[in-house]
Amino acid sequence: MHFGLTDEQQMIVDTVREFVEREIYPHENTVESTGEVPAEIAAEIKRKTLELGFYAANFPEEIGGGGLNHLEFALLERELGRGSMALNHFFGRPQNILMACEGEQRERYLLPAVKGERMDALAMTEPDAGSDVRGMKCVAKREGGDWVVNGTKHFISGAEHADFIIVFIATGEDQTPKGPKKRITAFLVDRGTPGFEIAPGYQSVSHRGYQNMILRFEDCRLPDAQVLGEIDGGFAVMNEWLYATRITVATMSVGRARRVFDMALGYAAEREQFGQKIGKFQGVSFQLADMITEIDAADHLTLASAWRLDQALPANREIASAKLYASEMLARVTDAALQIYGGMGLMSDLPIERFWRDARVERIWDGTSEIQRHIISRELLRPLGA
Protein backbone atom coordinates (compact mmCIF):
# COMPACT_ATOMS: atom_id res chain seq x y z
CA MET A 1 0.00 0.00 0.00
CA HIS A 2 1.11 3.51 -0.71
CA PHE A 3 -0.66 6.59 0.57
CA GLY A 4 1.65 9.29 -0.79
CA LEU A 5 0.91 11.55 -3.71
CA THR A 6 3.07 11.48 -6.83
CA ASP A 7 4.85 14.70 -7.82
CA GLU A 8 2.16 15.29 -10.46
CA GLN A 9 -0.68 14.74 -8.02
CA GLN A 10 0.95 17.08 -5.50
CA MET A 11 1.34 19.73 -8.17
CA ILE A 12 -2.31 19.35 -9.21
CA VAL A 13 -3.35 19.80 -5.57
CA ASP A 14 -1.05 22.81 -5.07
CA THR A 15 -2.08 24.49 -8.33
CA VAL A 16 -5.82 24.07 -7.79
CA ARG A 17 -5.50 25.16 -4.15
CA GLU A 18 -3.66 28.29 -5.21
CA PHE A 19 -6.18 28.94 -7.96
CA VAL A 20 -9.07 28.67 -5.51
CA GLU A 21 -7.37 30.94 -2.99
CA ARG A 22 -6.49 33.60 -5.55
CA GLU A 23 -9.28 33.41 -8.11
CA ILE A 24 -12.31 32.18 -6.11
CA TYR A 25 -12.00 33.34 -2.48
CA PRO A 26 -11.79 37.07 -3.32
CA HIS A 27 -15.23 36.97 -5.04
CA GLU A 28 -17.06 34.88 -2.45
CA ASN A 29 -18.50 37.79 -0.48
CA THR A 30 -19.90 39.37 -3.64
CA VAL A 31 -21.67 36.15 -4.57
CA GLU A 32 -22.87 35.67 -1.01
CA SER A 33 -24.32 39.16 -0.70
CA THR A 34 -25.90 39.39 -4.17
CA GLY A 35 -26.84 35.75 -4.72
CA GLU A 36 -25.33 35.96 -8.18
CA VAL A 37 -22.04 35.45 -9.95
CA PRO A 38 -21.22 38.59 -11.97
CA ALA A 39 -20.90 37.58 -15.63
CA GLU A 40 -17.42 39.04 -16.02
CA ILE A 41 -16.11 37.08 -13.03
CA ALA A 42 -17.64 33.87 -14.35
CA ALA A 43 -16.05 34.49 -17.75
CA GLU A 44 -12.69 35.23 -16.14
CA ILE A 45 -12.65 32.00 -14.09
CA LYS A 46 -13.69 30.00 -17.15
CA ARG A 47 -11.07 31.63 -19.37
CA LYS A 48 -8.26 30.98 -16.90
CA THR A 49 -9.35 27.38 -16.34
CA LEU A 50 -9.37 26.78 -20.11
CA GLU A 51 -5.95 28.42 -20.51
CA LEU A 52 -4.48 26.20 -17.81
CA GLY A 53 -5.83 23.06 -19.42
CA PHE A 54 -7.83 22.27 -16.28
CA TYR A 55 -11.21 22.65 -17.98
CA ALA A 56 -12.92 19.26 -18.37
CA ALA A 57 -10.03 17.63 -16.53
CA ASN A 58 -12.29 14.61 -16.02
CA PHE A 59 -12.46 13.85 -19.75
CA PRO A 60 -9.98 11.77 -21.76
CA GLU A 61 -7.13 13.54 -23.51
CA GLU A 62 -8.17 12.04 -26.88
CA ILE A 63 -11.20 14.32 -26.97
CA GLY A 64 -9.43 17.33 -25.52
CA GLY A 65 -9.97 16.77 -21.81
CA GLY A 66 -7.40 16.83 -19.03
CA GLY A 67 -7.08 13.06 -18.89
CA LEU A 68 -7.12 12.74 -15.11
CA ASN A 69 -8.03 9.43 -13.55
CA HIS A 70 -10.69 9.21 -10.85
CA LEU A 71 -8.23 9.58 -7.99
CA GLU A 72 -6.55 12.63 -9.49
CA PHE A 73 -9.89 14.20 -10.32
CA ALA A 74 -11.09 13.58 -6.76
CA LEU A 75 -7.98 15.39 -5.49
CA LEU A 76 -8.72 18.29 -7.84
CA GLU A 77 -12.34 18.54 -6.74
CA ARG A 78 -11.33 18.28 -3.09
CA GLU A 79 -9.33 21.49 -3.44
CA LEU A 80 -12.08 23.08 -5.52
CA GLY A 81 -14.57 22.20 -2.77
CA ARG A 82 -12.85 24.71 -0.49
CA GLY A 83 -14.32 27.52 -2.59
CA SER A 84 -17.80 28.73 -3.45
CA MET A 85 -19.90 26.25 -5.47
CA ALA A 86 -21.39 29.13 -7.45
CA LEU A 87 -17.95 30.32 -8.54
CA ASN A 88 -16.20 27.01 -9.02
CA HIS A 89 -19.00 25.96 -11.38
CA PHE A 90 -16.98 27.89 -13.98
CA PHE A 91 -13.89 25.77 -13.28
CA GLY A 92 -15.74 23.63 -15.79
CA ARG A 93 -16.24 19.95 -15.19
CA PRO A 94 -18.93 18.80 -17.64
CA GLN A 95 -21.01 15.80 -16.61
CA ASN A 96 -19.04 12.73 -17.56
CA ILE A 97 -22.31 11.11 -18.67
CA LEU A 98 -21.67 13.03 -21.93
CA MET A 99 -19.22 10.28 -22.79
CA ALA A 100 -22.34 8.33 -23.76
CA CYS A 101 -22.78 10.68 -26.77
CA GLU A 102 -22.67 8.86 -30.08
CA GLY A 103 -22.24 9.86 -33.71
CA GLU A 104 -23.03 13.50 -34.40
CA GLN A 105 -23.97 14.03 -30.74
CA ARG A 106 -20.25 14.11 -30.09
CA GLU A 107 -19.84 17.17 -32.32
CA ARG A 108 -22.94 18.90 -31.00
CA TYR A 109 -22.59 18.21 -27.29
CA LEU A 110 -19.54 16.29 -26.06
CA LEU A 111 -16.74 18.17 -27.82
CA PRO A 112 -18.15 21.71 -27.33
CA ALA A 113 -18.73 20.90 -23.64
CA VAL A 114 -15.13 19.77 -23.22
CA LYS A 115 -13.88 22.90 -24.99
CA GLY A 116 -16.02 25.14 -22.78
CA GLU A 117 -18.04 26.37 -25.75
CA ARG A 118 -21.31 24.96 -24.44
CA MET A 119 -22.21 24.38 -20.80
CA ASP A 120 -24.32 21.49 -19.58
CA ALA A 121 -26.57 20.63 -16.65
CA LEU A 122 -28.31 17.48 -15.50
CA ALA A 123 -32.02 17.15 -14.66
CA MET A 124 -33.62 14.29 -12.83
CA THR A 125 -35.55 15.53 -9.78
CA GLU A 126 -39.21 16.54 -9.95
CA PRO A 127 -41.54 18.08 -7.39
CA ASP A 128 -43.17 14.67 -6.88
CA ALA A 129 -40.13 12.51 -7.64
CA GLY A 130 -37.09 13.05 -5.44
CA SER A 131 -35.41 9.89 -4.21
CA ASP A 132 -38.14 7.92 -5.99
CA VAL A 133 -36.73 8.43 -9.47
CA ARG A 134 -39.00 5.85 -11.02
CA GLY A 135 -41.98 7.80 -9.81
CA MET A 136 -41.22 10.62 -12.25
CA LYS A 137 -44.15 12.24 -14.02
CA CYS A 138 -42.28 14.10 -16.74
CA VAL A 139 -43.17 11.99 -19.73
CA ALA A 140 -42.30 11.66 -23.41
CA LYS A 141 -44.84 10.15 -25.77
CA ARG A 142 -44.29 8.94 -29.33
CA GLU A 143 -45.93 11.14 -31.95
CA GLY A 144 -45.14 10.99 -35.62
CA GLY A 145 -41.67 9.54 -35.08
CA ASP A 146 -40.71 12.20 -32.49
CA TRP A 147 -41.05 12.43 -28.73
CA VAL A 148 -43.42 14.94 -27.22
CA VAL A 149 -42.47 15.89 -23.70
CA ASN A 150 -44.64 17.27 -20.91
CA GLY A 151 -43.79 17.79 -17.28
CA THR A 152 -41.65 19.68 -14.78
CA LYS A 153 -38.19 19.26 -13.27
CA HIS A 154 -36.88 21.25 -10.34
CA PHE A 155 -33.70 21.77 -8.25
CA ILE A 156 -31.66 21.87 -11.48
CA SER A 157 -28.26 23.29 -10.58
CA GLY A 158 -26.34 25.13 -13.24
CA ALA A 159 -29.31 25.26 -15.59
CA GLU A 160 -29.26 29.09 -15.70
CA HIS A 161 -25.85 28.92 -17.41
CA ALA A 162 -26.54 25.78 -19.46
CA ASP A 163 -26.68 25.74 -23.24
CA PHE A 164 -28.17 22.26 -23.11
CA ILE A 165 -29.44 19.95 -20.39
CA ILE A 166 -29.33 16.18 -19.98
CA VAL A 167 -32.88 15.38 -18.89
CA PHE A 168 -34.19 12.05 -17.64
CA ILE A 169 -37.75 11.50 -18.85
CA ALA A 170 -40.22 8.62 -18.52
CA THR A 171 -40.79 6.85 -21.84
CA GLY A 172 -42.96 3.98 -20.68
CA GLU A 173 -44.06 1.86 -17.77
CA ASP A 174 -43.45 -1.74 -16.63
CA GLN A 175 -45.71 -3.74 -14.42
CA THR A 176 -43.67 -5.34 -11.63
CA PRO A 177 -44.65 -7.37 -8.55
CA LYS A 178 -44.07 -4.12 -6.58
CA GLY A 179 -46.41 -2.15 -8.83
CA PRO A 180 -45.86 -0.10 -11.98
CA LYS A 181 -42.37 1.28 -12.60
CA LYS A 182 -41.37 3.87 -15.18
CA ARG A 183 -39.01 3.17 -18.02
CA ILE A 184 -36.65 6.09 -18.34
CA THR A 185 -34.70 7.65 -21.22
CA ALA A 186 -32.00 10.32 -21.12
CA PHE A 187 -32.48 13.20 -23.58
CA LEU A 188 -30.21 16.05 -24.67
CA VAL A 189 -32.35 19.18 -24.66
CA ASP A 190 -31.07 22.45 -26.12
CA ARG A 191 -31.90 25.76 -24.50
CA GLY A 192 -34.39 27.47 -26.75
CA THR A 193 -36.13 24.30 -27.92
CA PRO A 194 -39.80 25.24 -28.47
CA GLY A 195 -41.94 24.12 -25.53
CA PHE A 196 -38.95 24.05 -23.16
CA GLU A 197 -38.55 26.74 -20.50
CA ILE A 198 -35.80 27.29 -17.93
CA ALA A 199 -37.28 29.29 -15.05
CA PRO A 200 -35.85 30.60 -11.76
CA GLY A 201 -36.17 28.21 -8.84
CA TYR A 202 -36.30 28.73 -5.09
CA GLN A 203 -34.18 30.63 -2.58
CA SER A 204 -31.97 28.01 -0.99
CA VAL A 205 -30.29 28.21 2.40
CA SER A 206 -27.24 26.42 0.95
CA HIS A 207 -24.80 27.64 -1.70
CA ARG A 208 -26.13 31.11 -2.45
CA GLY A 209 -25.50 32.05 -6.04
CA TYR A 210 -25.46 28.41 -7.13
CA GLN A 211 -29.01 28.65 -8.31
CA ASN A 212 -31.49 25.83 -8.65
CA MET A 213 -33.75 26.16 -11.64
CA ILE A 214 -37.13 24.83 -12.73
CA LEU A 215 -37.53 23.24 -16.16
CA ARG A 216 -40.95 23.20 -17.81
CA PHE A 217 -41.88 21.08 -20.82
CA GLU A 218 -45.08 21.81 -22.69
CA ASP A 219 -45.56 19.71 -25.80
CA CYS A 220 -41.82 19.97 -26.37
CA ARG A 221 -40.95 17.98 -29.48
CA LEU A 222 -37.63 16.06 -29.50
CA PRO A 223 -36.39 13.82 -32.33
CA ASP A 224 -34.66 10.46 -31.67
CA ALA A 225 -31.34 12.18 -32.36
CA GLN A 226 -31.67 13.79 -28.89
CA VAL A 227 -31.71 10.46 -27.07
CA LEU A 228 -28.55 9.91 -25.02
CA GLY A 229 -27.84 6.19 -24.87
CA GLU A 230 -30.68 3.80 -25.67
CA ILE A 231 -34.40 4.44 -25.65
CA ASP A 232 -35.62 3.21 -22.24
CA GLY A 233 -31.91 2.91 -21.34
CA GLY A 234 -31.89 5.83 -18.91
CA PHE A 235 -31.00 3.65 -15.95
CA ALA A 236 -28.15 2.05 -17.86
CA VAL A 237 -26.46 5.41 -18.61
CA MET A 238 -27.26 6.58 -15.09
CA ASN A 239 -25.60 3.54 -13.55
CA GLU A 240 -22.65 3.74 -15.89
CA TRP A 241 -21.85 7.42 -15.29
CA LEU A 242 -23.71 9.00 -12.40
CA TYR A 243 -21.49 7.54 -9.66
CA ALA A 244 -19.22 10.52 -10.37
CA THR A 245 -21.53 13.10 -8.81
CA ARG A 246 -21.45 11.22 -5.49
CA ILE A 247 -17.64 11.25 -5.40
CA THR A 248 -17.85 14.97 -6.20
CA VAL A 249 -20.07 15.61 -3.17
CA ALA A 250 -17.84 13.48 -0.93
CA THR A 251 -14.53 14.99 -1.94
CA MET A 252 -15.80 18.58 -1.98
CA SER A 253 -17.17 18.03 1.51
CA VAL A 254 -13.69 16.98 2.61
CA GLY A 255 -12.10 20.07 1.05
CA ARG A 256 -14.61 22.43 2.63
CA ALA A 257 -14.33 20.71 6.00
CA ARG A 258 -10.58 21.18 5.91
CA ARG A 259 -10.96 24.89 5.19
CA VAL A 260 -13.38 25.29 8.10
CA PHE A 261 -11.17 23.21 10.36
CA ASP A 262 -8.10 25.34 9.65
CA MET A 263 -10.07 28.45 10.59
CA ALA A 264 -11.38 26.89 13.80
CA LEU A 265 -7.91 25.63 14.72
CA GLY A 266 -6.43 29.09 14.24
CA TYR A 267 -9.21 30.67 16.25
CA ALA A 268 -8.78 28.18 19.13
CA ALA A 269 -5.08 29.01 19.23
CA GLU A 270 -5.70 32.77 19.43
CA ARG A 271 -8.98 33.46 21.19
CA GLU A 272 -8.60 33.97 24.95
CA GLN A 273 -11.22 33.45 27.62
CA PHE A 274 -10.73 32.99 31.36
CA GLY A 275 -7.14 34.16 30.92
CA GLN A 276 -6.01 31.50 28.47
CA LYS A 277 -6.29 30.37 24.86
CA ILE A 278 -9.57 28.53 24.41
CA GLY A 279 -7.59 25.74 22.72
CA LYS A 280 -6.25 24.92 26.19
CA PHE A 281 -9.72 23.91 27.29
CA GLN A 282 -10.37 20.25 26.69
CA GLY A 283 -13.92 21.07 25.64
CA VAL A 284 -12.43 22.81 22.62
CA SER A 285 -9.27 20.81 22.01
CA PHE A 286 -11.04 17.44 21.99
CA GLN A 287 -13.56 18.80 19.49
CA LEU A 288 -10.65 19.70 17.21
CA ALA A 289 -9.23 16.21 17.67
CA ASP A 290 -12.54 14.64 16.64
CA MET A 291 -12.91 17.01 13.70
CA ILE A 292 -9.54 16.23 12.12
CA THR A 293 -9.99 12.51 12.73
CA GLU A 294 -13.29 12.53 10.90
CA ILE A 295 -11.93 14.69 8.08
CA ASP A 296 -9.02 12.30 7.52
CA ALA A 297 -11.34 9.29 7.65
CA ALA A 298 -13.67 10.82 5.06
CA ASP A 299 -10.71 11.83 2.91
CA HIS A 300 -9.26 8.32 2.86
CA LEU A 301 -12.63 6.70 2.29
CA THR A 302 -13.32 8.99 -0.65
CA LEU A 303 -9.92 8.71 -2.28
CA ALA A 304 -9.98 4.93 -1.82
CA SER A 305 -13.35 4.68 -3.58
CA ALA A 306 -12.00 6.73 -6.50
CA TRP A 307 -8.88 4.55 -6.56
CA ARG A 308 -11.06 1.45 -6.77
CA LEU A 309 -12.69 2.85 -9.92
CA ASP A 310 -9.24 3.36 -11.43
CA GLN A 311 -8.38 -0.25 -10.61
CA ALA A 312 -11.68 -1.41 -12.20
CA LEU A 313 -12.75 -2.85 -8.86
CA PRO A 314 -16.38 -2.78 -7.72
CA ALA A 315 -16.85 0.59 -6.05
CA ASN A 316 -20.58 1.27 -5.80
CA ARG A 317 -20.81 0.47 -2.11
CA GLU A 318 -17.58 2.30 -1.30
CA ILE A 319 -18.71 5.42 -3.18
CA ALA A 320 -22.01 5.36 -1.29
CA SER A 321 -20.11 5.03 2.00
CA ALA A 322 -17.86 7.95 1.05
CA LYS A 323 -20.79 10.18 0.05
CA LEU A 324 -22.70 9.27 3.21
CA TYR A 325 -19.82 9.67 5.62
CA ALA A 326 -18.18 12.76 4.10
CA SER A 327 -21.43 14.75 3.86
CA GLU A 328 -22.41 13.86 7.44
CA MET A 329 -18.86 14.58 8.62
CA LEU A 330 -19.09 18.05 7.05
CA ALA A 331 -22.27 18.74 9.00
CA ARG A 332 -20.58 17.79 12.29
CA VAL A 333 -17.36 19.66 11.50
CA THR A 334 -19.09 22.90 10.47
CA ASP A 335 -21.34 22.68 13.53
CA ALA A 336 -18.37 22.14 15.86
CA ALA A 337 -16.44 24.97 14.19
CA LEU A 338 -19.38 27.28 14.73
CA GLN A 339 -19.51 26.25 18.40
CA ILE A 340 -15.81 27.04 18.80
CA TYR A 341 -16.38 30.49 17.28
CA GLY A 342 -19.37 31.00 19.56
CA GLY A 343 -21.79 33.82 18.76
CA MET A 344 -19.45 35.36 16.24
CA GLY A 345 -19.70 32.15 14.20
CA LEU A 346 -23.36 32.92 13.51
CA MET A 347 -22.65 36.36 12.11
CA SER A 348 -22.39 36.76 8.37
CA ASP A 349 -19.28 38.92 8.91
CA LEU A 350 -17.39 35.62 9.12
CA PRO A 351 -17.78 32.79 6.61
CA ILE A 352 -18.44 30.12 9.29
CA GLU A 353 -22.24 30.47 9.17
CA ARG A 354 -22.05 30.15 5.40
CA PHE A 355 -20.13 26.87 5.58
CA TRP A 356 -22.63 25.65 8.18
CA ARG A 357 -25.57 26.50 5.90
CA ASP A 358 -23.87 25.15 2.79
CA ALA A 359 -23.16 21.84 4.52
CA ARG A 360 -26.84 21.07 4.92
CA VAL A 361 -27.56 20.27 1.29
CA GLU A 362 -24.71 17.78 0.96
CA ARG A 363 -26.73 15.18 2.89
CA ILE A 364 -29.65 15.64 0.50
CA TRP A 365 -28.55 16.14 -3.08
CA ASP A 366 -27.09 13.50 -5.37
CA GLY A 367 -28.77 10.83 -3.29
CA THR A 368 -29.83 11.50 0.29
CA SER A 369 -28.01 9.91 3.21
CA GLU A 370 -30.95 7.50 3.44
CA ILE A 371 -30.55 6.44 -0.21
CA GLN A 372 -26.82 5.92 0.35
CA ARG A 373 -27.59 3.73 3.38
CA HIS A 374 -30.07 1.85 1.24
CA ILE A 375 -27.42 1.23 -1.46
CA ILE A 376 -24.85 0.12 1.10
CA SER A 377 -27.18 -2.18 3.02
CA ARG A 378 -28.68 -3.75 -0.11
CA GLU A 379 -25.21 -4.64 -1.34
CA LEU A 380 -24.49 -6.30 1.98
CA LEU A 381 -27.78 -8.11 2.49
CA ARG A 382 -29.03 -8.97 -0.98
CA PRO A 383 -26.40 -11.72 -1.51
CA LEU A 384 -27.57 -13.23 1.80
CA GLY A 385 -31.16 -13.34 0.62
CA ALA A 386 -32.34 -10.70 3.10
Added chain:
Amino acid sequence: MKVLVPVKRVIDYNVKVRVKADNTGVDLANVKMSMNPFDEIAVEEAIRLKEAGKASEIIVVSVGVKQSQETLRTGLAMGADRAILIEAAETVDTDVEPLAVAKLLAKVVEEEQPGLVLLGKQAIDNDCNATGQMLAAVLGWPQATFASKLEITDDGAQVIREVDGGLQTIKIKTPAIVTVDLRLNEPRYASLPNIMKAKKKPMEMKTPADYGVDVSPRLEVVKVVEPASRQAGIKVGSVAELVDKLKNEAGVI
Protein backbone atom coordinates in the same frame (compact mmCIF):
# COMPACT_ATOMS: atom_id res chain seq x y z
CA MET B 1 20.43 31.90 -25.78
CA LYS B 2 20.25 29.56 -22.81
CA VAL B 3 18.81 30.93 -19.59
CA LEU B 4 19.82 29.47 -16.24
CA VAL B 5 17.38 29.99 -13.38
CA PRO B 6 18.57 29.04 -9.88
CA VAL B 7 15.60 28.34 -7.56
CA LYS B 8 15.46 27.77 -3.84
CA ARG B 9 13.09 25.65 -1.78
CA VAL B 10 11.86 27.78 1.12
CA ILE B 11 9.13 27.79 3.74
CA ASP B 12 5.85 28.72 2.01
CA TYR B 13 5.00 32.41 2.29
CA ASN B 14 1.59 31.57 3.77
CA VAL B 15 3.03 29.58 6.66
CA LYS B 16 3.18 31.27 10.03
CA VAL B 17 6.84 30.82 10.90
CA ARG B 18 7.66 29.58 14.40
CA VAL B 19 11.02 29.65 16.11
CA LYS B 20 12.17 26.34 17.56
CA ALA B 21 12.11 26.05 21.34
CA ASP B 22 15.92 25.67 21.52
CA ASN B 23 16.45 28.87 19.47
CA THR B 24 18.57 27.10 16.85
CA GLY B 25 16.34 28.04 13.95
CA VAL B 26 12.76 27.99 12.70
CA ASP B 27 10.58 24.91 12.76
CA LEU B 28 10.60 23.28 9.32
CA ALA B 29 9.20 19.88 10.31
CA ASN B 30 5.87 19.16 8.57
CA VAL B 31 5.73 22.65 7.17
CA LYS B 32 4.64 23.42 3.61
CA MET B 33 7.63 24.32 1.45
CA SER B 34 7.45 26.07 -1.92
CA MET B 35 9.61 27.76 -4.49
CA ASN B 36 11.01 31.10 -3.30
CA PRO B 37 8.48 33.62 -4.72
CA PHE B 38 11.22 35.82 -6.24
CA ASP B 39 12.65 32.76 -8.01
CA GLU B 40 9.18 32.01 -9.33
CA ILE B 41 9.21 35.47 -10.91
CA ALA B 42 12.60 34.63 -12.45
CA VAL B 43 11.22 31.39 -13.92
CA GLU B 44 8.23 33.27 -15.30
CA GLU B 45 10.50 35.87 -16.92
CA ALA B 46 12.62 33.14 -18.50
CA ILE B 47 9.52 31.49 -19.93
CA ARG B 48 8.34 34.83 -21.34
CA LEU B 49 11.75 35.29 -22.99
CA LYS B 50 11.43 31.85 -24.53
CA GLU B 51 7.89 32.55 -25.72
CA ALA B 52 9.14 35.78 -27.29
CA GLY B 53 11.85 33.85 -29.13
CA LYS B 54 14.63 35.49 -27.10
CA ALA B 55 15.64 32.36 -25.20
CA SER B 56 16.22 28.89 -26.58
CA GLU B 57 16.36 26.74 -23.46
CA ILE B 58 15.55 27.20 -19.77
CA ILE B 59 17.47 25.26 -17.16
CA VAL B 60 16.34 25.40 -13.54
CA VAL B 61 18.93 24.52 -10.91
CA SER B 62 18.61 24.13 -7.17
CA VAL B 63 21.13 23.69 -4.37
CA GLY B 64 19.83 22.03 -1.24
CA VAL B 65 18.13 18.92 0.07
CA LYS B 66 16.82 16.05 -2.01
CA GLN B 67 13.25 17.34 -1.60
CA SER B 68 14.24 20.34 -3.73
CA GLN B 69 13.30 18.02 -6.59
CA GLU B 70 9.68 19.10 -5.95
CA THR B 71 10.70 22.73 -6.37
CA LEU B 72 12.47 21.92 -9.63
CA ARG B 73 9.44 19.97 -10.85
CA THR B 74 7.36 23.06 -10.22
CA GLY B 75 9.76 25.00 -12.43
CA LEU B 76 9.49 22.30 -15.10
CA ALA B 77 5.69 22.34 -14.82
CA MET B 78 5.71 26.11 -15.33
CA GLY B 79 7.67 25.61 -18.54
CA ALA B 80 11.42 25.13 -17.91
CA ASP B 81 13.08 22.53 -20.14
CA ARG B 82 15.36 20.64 -17.77
CA ALA B 83 16.61 20.67 -14.23
CA ILE B 84 19.75 20.15 -12.20
CA LEU B 85 19.68 19.34 -8.50
CA ILE B 86 22.87 19.77 -6.53
CA GLU B 87 22.25 17.87 -3.35
CA ALA B 88 24.31 19.86 -0.88
CA ALA B 89 22.37 19.34 2.36
CA GLU B 90 21.09 16.29 4.16
CA THR B 91 18.54 17.85 6.46
CA VAL B 92 15.99 20.56 5.80
CA ASP B 93 17.51 22.60 8.62
CA THR B 94 20.77 23.07 6.72
CA ASP B 95 20.78 26.34 4.82
CA VAL B 96 23.62 26.28 2.30
CA GLU B 97 25.31 29.68 2.49
CA PRO B 98 25.16 32.13 -0.43
CA LEU B 99 28.91 31.95 -1.16
CA ALA B 100 28.82 28.15 -1.47
CA VAL B 101 25.72 28.38 -3.67
CA ALA B 102 27.39 31.06 -5.83
CA LYS B 103 30.52 28.90 -6.28
CA LEU B 104 28.40 25.89 -7.29
CA LEU B 105 26.34 27.98 -9.67
CA ALA B 106 29.52 29.36 -11.23
CA LYS B 107 30.55 25.79 -12.05
CA VAL B 108 27.15 25.09 -13.59
CA VAL B 109 27.49 28.29 -15.63
CA GLU B 110 30.91 27.14 -16.89
CA GLU B 111 29.37 23.85 -18.02
CA GLU B 112 26.16 25.19 -19.49
CA GLN B 113 27.37 28.53 -20.92
CA PRO B 114 24.04 30.37 -20.50
CA GLY B 115 23.62 33.86 -21.94
CA LEU B 116 21.70 34.94 -18.88
CA VAL B 117 21.32 33.87 -15.27
CA LEU B 118 17.97 35.01 -13.87
CA LEU B 119 17.32 34.61 -10.17
CA GLY B 120 15.32 36.05 -7.31
CA LYS B 121 16.83 39.09 -5.61
CA GLN B 122 16.69 37.22 -2.32
CA ALA B 123 15.17 34.15 -0.70
CA ILE B 124 12.32 34.83 1.71
CA ASP B 125 13.78 32.52 4.37
CA ASN B 126 17.11 34.13 5.28
CA ASP B 127 16.70 37.34 3.22
CA CYS B 128 20.47 37.31 2.49
CA ASN B 129 20.18 39.08 -0.88
CA ALA B 130 23.68 37.92 -1.76
CA THR B 131 23.76 34.91 -4.09
CA GLY B 132 23.26 36.82 -7.35
CA GLN B 133 25.85 39.43 -6.50
CA MET B 134 28.37 36.82 -5.33
CA LEU B 135 27.83 34.78 -8.48
CA ALA B 136 28.55 37.85 -10.61
CA ALA B 137 31.74 38.42 -8.62
CA VAL B 138 32.90 34.80 -8.88
CA LEU B 139 32.29 34.78 -12.64
CA GLY B 140 33.44 38.36 -13.26
CA TRP B 141 30.15 38.99 -15.12
CA PRO B 142 28.04 42.15 -15.30
CA GLN B 143 25.08 42.21 -12.96
CA ALA B 144 21.76 44.02 -12.77
CA THR B 145 19.97 43.58 -9.48
CA PHE B 146 16.34 44.26 -8.39
CA ALA B 147 15.02 44.20 -11.94
CA SER B 148 11.46 45.39 -12.49
CA LYS B 149 11.76 45.37 -16.28
CA LEU B 150 14.06 43.39 -18.53
CA GLU B 151 14.56 43.89 -22.23
CA ILE B 152 16.96 41.83 -24.31
CA THR B 153 18.80 43.97 -26.87
CA ASP B 154 21.18 43.09 -29.70
CA ASP B 155 24.32 43.33 -27.62
CA GLY B 156 22.99 42.72 -24.13
CA ALA B 157 20.07 43.82 -22.03
CA GLN B 158 18.40 46.93 -20.72
CA VAL B 159 17.22 46.63 -17.15
CA ILE B 160 15.07 48.92 -15.05
CA ARG B 161 16.13 48.54 -11.41
CA GLU B 162 14.09 49.36 -8.34
CA VAL B 163 16.34 51.56 -6.24
CA ASP B 164 15.73 53.78 -3.23
CA GLY B 165 13.66 56.73 -4.32
CA GLY B 166 12.91 55.59 -7.87
CA LEU B 167 13.82 53.56 -10.90
CA GLN B 168 17.22 53.31 -12.51
CA THR B 169 17.67 52.20 -16.12
CA ILE B 170 20.95 50.51 -16.99
CA LYS B 171 22.42 48.73 -19.97
CA ILE B 172 24.50 45.61 -19.48
CA LYS B 173 26.44 43.33 -21.78
CA THR B 174 25.52 39.66 -21.76
CA PRO B 175 26.29 37.11 -20.52
CA ALA B 176 25.06 38.62 -17.30
CA ILE B 177 23.41 38.03 -13.95
CA VAL B 178 19.99 39.59 -13.39
CA THR B 179 18.25 39.39 -10.02
CA VAL B 180 14.53 40.06 -10.15
CA ASP B 181 12.21 42.10 -7.97
CA LEU B 182 8.55 41.71 -7.12
CA ARG B 183 7.05 43.90 -9.82
CA LEU B 184 8.78 42.31 -12.82
CA ASN B 185 5.84 40.05 -13.63
CA GLU B 186 3.10 37.90 -12.17
CA PRO B 187 4.04 34.22 -12.34
CA ARG B 188 1.64 31.85 -14.07
CA TYR B 189 0.00 28.76 -12.61
CA ALA B 190 1.38 25.49 -13.87
CA SER B 191 -0.95 24.19 -16.57
CA LEU B 192 -2.31 20.67 -16.36
CA PRO B 193 -0.58 19.48 -19.58
CA ASN B 194 2.73 20.92 -18.31
CA ILE B 195 2.29 19.26 -14.90
CA MET B 196 1.84 15.94 -16.67
CA LYS B 197 4.87 16.61 -18.91
CA ALA B 198 7.14 17.72 -16.05
CA LYS B 199 7.97 14.17 -15.00
CA LYS B 200 9.29 13.35 -18.46
CA LYS B 201 11.67 16.29 -18.52
CA PRO B 202 15.25 15.48 -17.57
CA MET B 203 16.56 16.15 -14.06
CA GLU B 204 20.26 15.71 -13.40
CA MET B 205 21.36 14.78 -9.89
CA LYS B 206 24.70 16.21 -8.76
CA THR B 207 26.67 16.73 -5.56
CA PRO B 208 29.09 19.52 -4.56
CA ALA B 209 31.90 16.93 -4.89
CA ASP B 210 31.10 16.64 -8.62
CA TYR B 211 32.06 20.29 -8.93
CA GLY B 212 34.89 20.24 -6.39
CA VAL B 213 33.23 22.91 -4.26
CA ASP B 214 33.52 23.06 -0.48
CA VAL B 215 30.10 23.93 0.95
CA SER B 216 30.99 23.76 4.62
CA PRO B 217 29.54 26.72 6.51
CA ARG B 218 31.57 29.87 7.15
CA LEU B 219 28.97 31.31 9.48
CA GLU B 220 27.74 30.08 12.82
CA VAL B 221 24.14 30.70 13.86
CA VAL B 222 24.32 31.71 17.48
CA LYS B 223 20.69 32.22 18.23
CA VAL B 224 17.35 32.65 16.48
CA VAL B 225 14.62 34.52 18.30
CA GLU B 226 11.21 35.89 17.41
CA PRO B 227 10.93 39.63 16.86
CA ALA B 228 9.76 41.41 19.99
CA SER B 229 6.01 41.69 19.90
CA ARG B 230 4.72 45.18 19.33
CA GLN B 231 3.32 47.02 22.31
CA ALA B 232 -0.23 48.29 22.05
CA GLY B 233 -0.51 51.97 21.10
CA ILE B 234 -2.59 54.61 22.82
CA LYS B 235 -5.29 56.96 21.62
CA VAL B 236 -4.98 60.65 22.22
CA GLY B 237 -7.83 63.11 22.40
CA SER B 238 -6.34 66.06 20.57
CA VAL B 239 -3.39 67.30 18.57
CA ALA B 240 -2.27 69.31 21.59
CA GLU B 241 -2.18 66.17 23.73
CA LEU B 242 -0.24 64.36 21.00
CA VAL B 243 2.37 67.10 20.78
CA ASP B 244 2.61 67.19 24.57
CA LYS B 245 3.18 63.43 24.78
CA LEU B 246 5.73 63.44 21.96
CA LYS B 247 7.60 66.26 23.69
CA ASN B 248 7.39 65.28 27.32
CA GLU B 249 6.86 61.50 27.39
CA ALA B 250 8.53 60.18 24.22
CA GLY B 251 11.07 63.00 24.13
CA VAL B 252 11.24 62.92 20.33
CA ILE B 253 10.40 66.54 19.62
